[in-house]
Amino acid sequence: MIIRTNSDKSPTRTSPCVICKKQEDEHKPEGHVFERDSSLPLWHGWHALRRGIATNPHTLGVDDKDIQAILRHSNISITQNLYIKSVSASQVSAMDSLSESLNYAMTMQRVG
Numbered sequence: 025m026i027i028r029t030n031s032d033k034s035p036t037r038t039s040p041c042v043i044c045k046k047q048e049d050e051h052k053p054e055g056h057v058f059e060r061d062s063s064l065p066l067w068h069g070w071h072a073l074r075r076g077i078a079t080n081p082h083t084l085g086v087d088d089k090d091i092q093a094i095l096r097h098s099n100i101s102i103t104q105n106l107y108i109k110s111v112s113a114s115q116v117s118a119m120d121s122l123s124e125s126l127n128y129a130m131t132m133q134r135v136g
């Protein structure tokens with residue numbers, strides 16, 4: 025599927041159908057509904073990719089000046105204020121707990 029985001033007008037592709045491997049925009053009703061391959065990450069746009077490129081090294085202790093250079097920002101405040109998302113260990117733990125409880129609820133719903 026080709027999608028266009030509000031911030032980026034260049035076309036991007038999403039995950040193919042897990043059953044027939046066709047992209048969503050090429051997918052026709054061929055006896056099944058389009059089912060995105062959930063083993064592949066969901067595309068959230070170029071800004072989200074750049075936020076991940078900034079946040080993950082920051083979490084690993086990479087100096088913000090190096091992250092600024094990687095993202096080619098002229099001013100480090102842009103990198104720190106707009107791209108690095110600080111996430112505390114307790115926030116990660118809370119989201120992991122939420123994910124586990126949702127997975128459990130979805131599993132129980134499928135079972136019966």
Ligand SMILES: [Zn+2]
Nearest residue numbers: 041043044058
């Ligand atoms: Zn398909």
